[in-house]
Amino acid sequence: MVNPMLMFTVPIGVGHPDGGDLYPIDAVVDTGAAHSMLPASLLGDLDIEPQEHLGFILADVSRVRYGFGMARFRIYETERQCPVIFGPDNNYLLGATALETFNLLVDPNAERLVPAEWLRLGWGGPI
Numbered sequence: 001m002v003n004p005m006l007m008f009t010v011p012i013g014v015g016h017p018d019g020g021d022l023y024p025i026d027a028v029v030d031t032g033a034a035h036s037m038l039p040a041s042l043l044g045d046l047d048i049e050p051q052e053h054l055g056f057i058l059a060d061v062s063r064v065r066y067g068f069g070m071a072r073f074r075i076y077e078t079e080r081q082c083p084v085i086f087g088p089d090n091n092y093l094l095g096a097t098a099l100e101t102f103n104l105l106v107d108p109n110a111e112r113l114v115p116a117e118w119l120r121l122g123w124g125g126p127i
Contacts, residue, residue: 007029007031008028008111008112009027009029010026010029010094010112010113011024011025012026012027012073012075014043014046014072014074015072016071016072017071017081019072022074022079023046025042025092028093029094029099029106030094031099033096034095035068035083035084035085035095035096036073036082036084036085036093036094036095036097037066037084037085037091037095038071038084038087038091038092039092040066040067043069046071048070050067050069051069052067052068052069053065053066053068054066054085066085066086066087067086068083068086069083069086070082070084071084073094073098075094076113078102080102081101083097103116104116
């Protein structure tokens with residue numbers, strides 16, 4: 001059975017959704033996180049502002065409010081806009097919405113991201 005909380009790092013770029021330079025980081029692929037999280041200070045340095053503030057429940061069941069907005073990510077050679085949480089320093093997480101936006105799957109044995117050959121369009125049972 002695959003660990004649903006498998007985590008490993010990948011190099012990505014992050015930048016303003018409207019364009020410009022991308023800042024290189026190593027992000028932890030967190031298959032248990034819905035959205036990506038980057039330090040609010042980094043996003044601020046990139047002139048990315050939160051569009052709203054949302055409540056989140058952490059693994060220890062504490063509740064926090066973080067800024068939420070959009071950033072431009074580059075994973076491998078592809079760039080797309082993705083939702084991002086404005087988190088504390090030293091939080092560089094690549095979550096499930098980014099993986100889905102880039103049509104990437106996790107290869108747990110090799111601990112890497114791979115392009116999805118087939119995408120699920122609805123629930124029709126196991127593939």
